[in-house]
Amino acid sequence: MKTYQSMNRQELAEAKSELMKRYQKYKDMDLALNIARGNPSTQQLDMIMPMMDMINSGTDCRDMYGTDARNYGALLGLREAREYFGALLGTTVEETIVVGASSINFMYDCLARAMLKGVLGSEKPWGKYDKIKFICPVPGYDRHFGMCEFFGIDMIQVLTDEEGPDMDTIRKYVESDPTVKGMWCIPKFSNPLGITYSDRVVKELAALKPAAKDFRIFWDNSYMVHAIYEDVPLLNILDECKKAGNPDMVYMFGSTSKITMAGSGIGFFGASKANVDFTESQVKYETISWDKMNMLRHVRFLKSQGGVPNVMKKHAEILRPKFDAVFDTLSKELEGKGAGTWTKPKGGYFITFIANDGTATRINELVKACGVTMTGPGATHPYHNDPDDRYLRIAPSFPPVEELIPAMEVFAVCAQIATIEQLESRI
Amino acid sequence: MKTYQSMNRQELAEAKSELMKRYQKYKDMDLALNIARGNPSTQQLDMIMPMMDMINSGTDCRDMYGTDARNYGALLGLREAREYFGALLGTTVEETIVVGASSINFMYDCLARAMLKGVLGSEKPWGKYDKIKFICPVPGYDRHFGMCEFFGIDMIQVLTDEEGPDMDTIRKYVESDPTVKGMWCIPKFSNPLGITYSDRVVKELAALKPAAKDFRIFWDNSYMVHAIYEDVPLLNILDECKKAGNPDMVYMFGSTSKITMAGSGIGFFGASKANVDFTESQVKYETISWDKMNMLRHVRFLKSQGGVPNVMKKHAEILRPKFDAVFDTLSKELEGKGAGTWTKPKGGYFITFIANDGTATRINELVKACGVTMTGPGATHPYHNDPDDRYLRIAPSFPPVEELIPAMEVFAVCAQIATIEQLESRI
Numbered sequence: 001m002k003t004y005q006s007m008n009r010q011e012l013a014e015a016k017s018e019l020m021k022r023y024q025k026y027k028d029m030d031l032a033l034n035i036a037r038g039n040p041s042t043q044q045l046d047m048i049m050p051m052m053d054m055i056n057s058g059t060d061c062r063d064m065y066g067t068d069a070r071n072y073g074a075l076l077g078l079r080e081a082r083e084y085f086g087a088l089l090g091t092t093v094e095e096t097i098v099v100g101a102s103s104i105n106f107m108y109d110c111l112a113r114a115m116l117k118g119v120l121g122s123e124k125p126w127g128k129y130d131k132i133k134f135i136c137p138v139p140g141y142d143r144h145f146g147m148c149e150f151f152g153i154d155m156i157q158v159l160t161d162e163e164g165p166d167m168d169t170i171r172k173y174v175e176s177d178p179t180v181k182g183m184w185c186i187p188k189f190s191n192p193l194g195i196t197y198s199d200r201v202v203k204e205l206a207a208l209k210p211a212a213k214d215f216r217i218f219w220d221n222s223y224m225v226h227a228i229y230e231d232v233p234l235l236n237i238l239d240e241c242k243k244a245g246n247p248d249m250v251y252m253f254g255s256t257s258k259i260t261m262a263g264s265g266i267g268f269f270g271a272s273k274a275n276v277d278f279t280e281s282q283v284k285y286e287t288i289s290w291d292k293m294n295m296l297r298h299v300r301f302l303k304s305q306g307g308v309p310n311v312m313k314k315h316a317e318i319l320r321p322k323f324d325a326v327f328d329t330l331s332k333e334l335e336g337k338g339a340g341t342w343t344k345p346k347g348g349y350f351i352t353f354i355a356n357d358g359t360a361t362r363i364n365e366l367v368k369a370c371g372v373t374m375t376g377p378g379a380t381h382p383y384h385n386d387p388d389d390r391y392l393r394i395a396p397s398f399p400p401v402e403e404l405i406p407a408m409e410v411f412a413v414c415a416q417i418a419t420i421e422q423l424e425s426r427i
Numbered sequence: 428m429k430t431y432q433s434m435n436r437q438e439l440a441e442a443k444s445e446l447m448k449r450y451q452k453y454k455d456m457d458l459a460l461n462i463a464r465g466n467p468s469t470q471q472l473d474m475i476m477p478m479m480d481m482i483n484s485g486t487d488c489r490d491m492y493g494t495d496a497r498n499y500g501a502l503l504g505l506r507e508a509r510e511y512f513g514a515l516l517g518t519t520v521e522e523t524i525v526v527g528a529s530s531i532n533f534m535y536d537c538l539a540r541a542m543l544k545g546v547l548g549s550e551k552p553w554g555k556y557d558k559i560k561f562i563c564p565v566p567g568y569d570r571h572f573g574m575c576e577f578f579g580i581d582m583i584q585v586l587t588d589e590e591g592p593d594m595d596t597i598r599k600y601v602e603s604d605p606t607v608k609g610m611w612c613i614p615k616f617s618n619p620l621g622i623t624y625s626d627r628v629v630k631e632l633a634a635l636k637p638a639a640k641d642f643r644i645f646w647d648n649s650y651m652v653h654a655i656y657e658d659v660p661l662l663n664i665l666d667e668c669k670k671a672g673n674p675d676m677v678y679m680f681g682s683t684s685k686i687t688m689a690g691s692g693i694g695f696f697g698a699s700k701a702n703v704d705f706t707e708s709q710v711k712y713e714t715i716s717w718d719k720m721n722m723l724r725h726v727r728f729l730k731s732q733g734g735v736p737n738v739m740k741k742h743a744e745i746l747r748p749k750f751d752a753v754f755d756t757l758s759k760e761l762e763g764k765g766a767g768t769w770t771k772p773k774g775g776y777f778i779t780f781i782a783n784d785g786t787a788t789r790i791n792e793l794v795k796a797c798g799v800t801m802t803g804p805g806a807t808h809p810y811h812n813d814p815d816d817r818y819l820r821i822a823p824s825f826p827p828v829e830e831l832i833p834a835m836e837v838f839a840v841c842a843q844i845a846t847i848e849q850l851e852s853r854i
Binding site for chain 2: 069
């Protein structure tokens with residue numbers, strides 16, 4: 001196999017001509033394929049439907065501690081749910097709040113409260129500074145960056161490798177600048193790279209000596225139990241923060257959006273008891289209680305299934321052939337051609353394609369014109385600006401394998417065309 | 428019957444001695460009664476349990492427009508739910524957002540976004556002013572006042588009579604002061620007075636000419652369908668605002684917390700399409716979607732019951748004997764004695780006791796020492812400060828009648844003791 005980079009003008013022209021024929025063939029098929037959204041598939045959702053049988057008209061609606069889930073009260077969540085989801089996060093009941101259907105919503109809410117009122121230990125609300133900054137590992141999750149943009153928080157991009165974000169850069173900013181107030185992390189099977197932070201990275205994060213006394217790590221552990229091929233251990237950051245004398249430095253978030261149902265799952269929050277108490281003193285102004293019936297439904301279902309790991313095994317069985325299809329198609333089509341590389345995550349929801357610099361936007365244009373929708377280029381970066389124009393996120397969870405394969409074939413053809421176009425323009 | 432005010436020292440002493448005997452008798456009973464919380468009763472919640480049968484493991488989870496309620500998406504709510512709850516509010520689909528389990532949470536959220544980013548037409552975020560102010564009709568709802576206090580919003584108290592808040596005072600402030608940015612209203616079966624705004628008040632509110640271009644009425648219509656004895660019509664404020672040329676001046680809120688289940692109901696928001704569009708442009712940063720499964724469950728249940736009015740009739744049948752018990756006990760014990768008066772609402776969740784000035788705190792002390800818990804004095808006013816110390820809110824919904832009667836007897840005895848104590852201290 002010869003890389004496109006090693007071809008001469010004639011060879012490139014011939015290769016492109018062949019690729020354009022394939023491209024046209026796909027175009028004529030009037031495809032309407034979507035690899036944009038990290039949505040669970042119908043098959044996954046169907047598997048969760050027995051959760052709807054956990055509470056019916058004849059059911060007692062009290063948790064094991066006797067709280068009636070149907071009425072007001074229990075601001076921090078049903079105790080049984082706080083225990084159950086705390087165990088997932090690695091926090092005690094007192095360190096856990098169980099909230100509404102979306103952990104992203106609670107992240108936003110924590111950030112909004114910090115802007116309006118500050119966090120435990122703040123000298124003043126974050127919104128009262130001329131400017132505050134967040135560390136944003138890239139590539140990362142567009143919703144994290146969107147919140148910062150919405151609140152006018154400056155984003156400091158820090159590159160991520162297989163171990164996690166670059167700690168030297170992080171230390172430099174966090175330990176010198178008191179306006180660096182926070183940091184986003186997706187520490188396990190990260191969106192979009194699929195990497196898991198190494199023990200060294202977690203320990204170094206926990207041992208940071210922030211210039212801001214009210215610095216907070218927003219630890220979005222959305223994919224904590226989402227192994228597809230193999231689990232990868234992750235240290236408990238709260239434990240590490242305690243050991244390092246920084247017990248209040250981290251806010252942990254998790255949800256069942258990709259364990260049970262996306263959009264009608266359960267979100268949860270873990271932090272030091274001092275942070276939980278402080279958060280309670282603020283959230284008491286914003287709600288009477290979150291949906292405890294859904295908490296009860298969830299805990300009963302997950303227990304009935306023998307626990308979260310059993311449910312996740314079934315998800316993995318559904319997702320594995322889809323990830324395989326992407327890897328296989330990309331390998332078959334692109335291996336050794338110099339038209340881009342891709343990640344091979346062991347879990348999570350995404351595969352990241354790393355295109356040749358300056359070609360991601362063009363690949364997306366070509367793919368789109370051929371009826372395949374994917375997350376736009378730049379979504380992985382603050383302000384939708386990927387400076388090297390090379391990251392494209394592939395979400396294989398929703399479409400069936402028979403749609404994924406043609407979608408990835410189209411994608412691979414487009415990656416090659418974009419590569420050749422760029423090479424030709426440089427000759 | 429002689430009022431305490433017309434008694435001499437000797438008569439007061441005798442009356443007090445009799446009352447103290449009764450008080451001691453109740454005290455010896457070791458009562459543990461609670462008339463503090465506006466919680467639906469177990470009987471009401473039981474009646475809603477068939478809602479849990481609307482979705483089971485074999486159920487199709489698409490709404491009538493084909494959206495799968497189990498997955499991400501539909502940021503503004505399932506279309507079928509927007510239609511259904513919009514009809515309750517008197518808004519079109521495009522004027523309606525269906526949100527999570529709590530309308531209070533969405534009120535907070537709307538206020539938080541206004542503070543952080545402003546509303547449609549704001550020159551700058553409300554939080555960027557040195558000080559902003561809200562009109563707060565009193566007596567009112569402690570959670571509204573708590574939010575203002577949390578955000579540092581100054582509260583302008585405006586007295587409420589049977590027609591609603593005093594419009595002359597409101598006009599004076601709203602039309603002259605551009606830092607008056609908003610106003611709380613509970614327009615129907617209000618908390619705690621139980622009054623409903625007259626057509627005149629609604630029309631005058633809608634016709635306000637606020638000095639602030641971004642003034643918003645927070646129209647918390649929590650009890651819109653909560654007639655117990657008789658319905659009282661309320662004008663649609665959005666319609667009136669449109670007629671008056673102020674289409675964007677009102678945010679309407681409602682929920683099913685006291686239609687289905689408190690804490691696991693559905694909240695909804697109604698406003699002009701321009702406000703809804705603007706709100707969408709902000710809330711897209713805070714969540715992917717709210718719990719659509721609960722929306723679907725609700726709409727199917729309410730339709731299966733032949734609509735909300737049928738459900739509310741059943742609630743009224745449960746609540747009526749409880750309200751009757753309070754009215755009867757208060758009449759029997761207090762009528763004509765000069766120890767306080769009380770409201771006689773036609774619906775809602777509360778009865779307000781208006782004690783003799785300066786005695787509410789003492790009544791609460793006495794009642795508490797006798798094992799009866801009620802909402803503390805001052806809860807009906809900003810900063811928990813009822814300047815005349817006279818409003819006490821009675822919540823009859825939760826306890827059974829056989830507990831309500833002794834609780835109200837204790838209350839009546841205490842109201843009389845406090846009255847006599849005050850008279851004695853003035854002789």
